[in-house]
Amino acid sequence: MEIVYHFDTASAALRACDNGNVVTGSVLVIASDCIVGLASNPPRAITARTGPFKPFFGTSRSAILTESRHSAEQIRAAVDEAYRQGFPVPEALADFATLRSEMSACAREYRLTSDEILALVEACEARSTEFWNTLGQAGADSSAARILQAGIENLSAARRKLLDRPL
Incomplete structure (x- = not known):
């Protein structure tokens, strides 16, 4: 060591x-x-x-x-x-x-394979799309709007971090 x-x-x-x-x-x-x-x-x-x-x-x-x-x-x-x-x-x-x-x-807990990273990116995109759809149905004035928007921003940041890391 x-x-x-x-x-x-x-x-x-x-x-x-x-x-x-x-x-x-x-x-x-x-x-x-x-x-x-x-x-x-x-x-x-x-x-x-x-x-x-x-x-x-x-x-x-x-x-x-x-x-x-x-x-x-x-x-x-x-x-x-x-x-x-x-x-x-x-x-x-x-x-x-x-x-x-x-x-x-x-x-192994600290290193992701490229396949794992791509799967996580796809999951972020799917969840973000789901949040956008829910936000569209609920409306920007609903009580859930801030939570959904924060979730979308967090997912976007996580996606960027995953794609920016070396494989």
């Missing part, structure tokens, strides 16, 4: 790596910048957003392992953490992610 460090800023994570305050190969999370990286000198970015971290330039799993001092297990832990945080990961690094079938039951 890899160590995961959380930092408020990327510069704080850089300082920790430079000062040896983090274990090399551990996962660095800077949630405010949507960055996940691996501790080394310099740290390596796992997410699409790299900030001051060095990105991986390889376009295949073997090329990434050749260019990196990090093991496949360390990269996998960081990629899984990036997905858990909901941050986009470059396609070449996505190959390192733990397969859903290999995850523990607890880890």
Whole structure:
């Protein structure tokens, strides 16, 4: 199991790596910048957003392992953490992610398959349509109008979030 460090800023994570305050190969999370990286000198970015971290330039799993001092297990832990945080990961690094079938039951709770996301989007659309129809029948002046409109807005926001998350 890899160590995961959380930092408020990327510069704080850089300082920790430079000062040896983090274990090399551990996962660095800077949630405010949507960055996940691996501790080394310099740290390596796992997410699409790299900030001051060095990105991986390889376009295949073997090329990434050749260019990196990090093991496949360390990269996998960081990629899984990036997905858990909901941050986009470059396609070449996505190959390192733990397969859903290999995850523990607890880890599966945090990751949805593309089919599950599409099913949820369709359910949001169906419920939203149902609310619009009910609102049309009840009228904008009815006591339920505010509740239905709030429900429609919540469903729309949920749909956007689902479609914006990396698959």
